[in-house]
Amino acid sequence: MKVKVISVLEDNYMYLVIEENTKEAVVVDAAVPKRLLEIVRKEGVTLKAVLTTHHHWDHARGNEELAKVYPGLQVYGADERIGALTHKVTHNEELKFGDINVKCLFTPCHTSGHMCYFMWEENSPDAPALFSGDTLFIGGCGKFFEGTAEQMYKNLTEILGALPKDTELLHECGDWTQNSPAASTSRRRLSMSDRFQESVLWARVHREESQVCFESGTGERECEKETRLGKSRCFSFQSGASPWKGEAGMNVEFCER
Ligand SMILES: [Zn+2]
Numbered sequence: 001m002k003v004k005v006i007s008v009l010e011d012n013y014m015y016l017v018i019e020e021n022t023k024e025a026v027v028v029d030a031a032v033p034k035r036l037l038e039i040v041r042k043e044g045v046t047l048k049a050v051l052t053t054h055h056h057w058d059h060a061r062g063n064e065e066l067a068k069v070y071p072g073l074q075v076y077g078a079d080e081r082i083g084a085l086t087h088k089v090t091h092n093e094e095l096k097f098g099d100i101n102v103k104c105l106f107t108p109c110h111t112s113g114h115m116c117y118f119m120w121e122e123n124s125p126d127a128p129a130l131f132s133g134d135t136l137f138i139g140g141c142g143k144f145f146e147g148t149a150e151q152m153y154k155n156l157t158e159i160l161g162a163l164p165k166d167t168e169l170l171h172e173c174g175d176w177t178q179n180s181p182a183a184s185t186s187r188r189r190l191s192m193s194d195r196f197q198e199s200v201l202w203a204r205v206h207r208e209e210s211q212v213c214f215e216s217g218t219g220e221r222e223c224e225k226e227t228r229l230g231k232s233r234c235f236s237f238q239s240g241a242s243p244w245k246g247e248a249g250m251n252v253e254f255c256e257r
Helices: 033-043 063-069 149-159 181-189 194-208
Strands: 002-008 012-019 024-028 046-051 074-077 094-097 100-106 115-121 129-131 168-170 211-216 221-225 234-237 251-254
Touching: 002 033, 012 033, 024 033, 033 063, 046 063, 046 094, 063 074
Parallel strands: 002 251, 024 046, 046 074, 129 168, 211 234
Antiparallel strands: 002 012, 012 024, 094 100, 100 115, 115 129, 168 234, 211 221
16 A cells, blocks of 8 residues: 655644555545645545544544535544544444555544554555554654543553554654653653664754654664755654665655645
8 A cells, every 4th residue: 555645734744545456545634635635636546535533623624625525435533523524433443445454543542532543455565554643653642632641551552552563653743852741751651762762852853954754663764855844744664674665664655745
């Protein structure tokens, strides 16, 4: 499967996940429908569904408009507050879109109805991917708006921590490198290594330089200048086995802003 990473708003991403044989696609967190539709047309794909991690406007704002453009569009999420929701999903529920499989992982804390989505494609050498919304960042986590530290600890250790080692992580970055108490909590709780501390510093530096950052579990790092992006966003590839080089991992492309 191919993932188009679409920069939106000041500091967010939407993800268009494409099943390359059928040209069918699902979007994770459709915040800006106009921009999404541009990419959908450009890629020549058919949008089958919206997967929303949580109800915050910078993740779910575009759902209603998309539902008007595509009558009958399926909108998945775990929170009634998500606009245009058609399918309320539960923990460990599995969905299938062509060859793309999705496992819903309920991770309440940032919001009480936060869902992460773990995706993989049948008969594909591509690594599976986790879309972690505002639950997990590089070494940090989202703010505890509607939950407790205990819930977040369980999310990170028991639920997301149990995923395969080669899972690629696609997530938001936010301000956690600067001042999030949640980030420091997770850092303590997970007793992160020196390498983690180093990664945080690295992400912070590149964020200040308005770059988009990639990281693999093997410690390889690459950055691309994205000059028109006010702030940089990060996503990490926690692939224990395969370094981020494109051919070994998933097919990930950035869209021009
Ligand atoms: Zn949020």
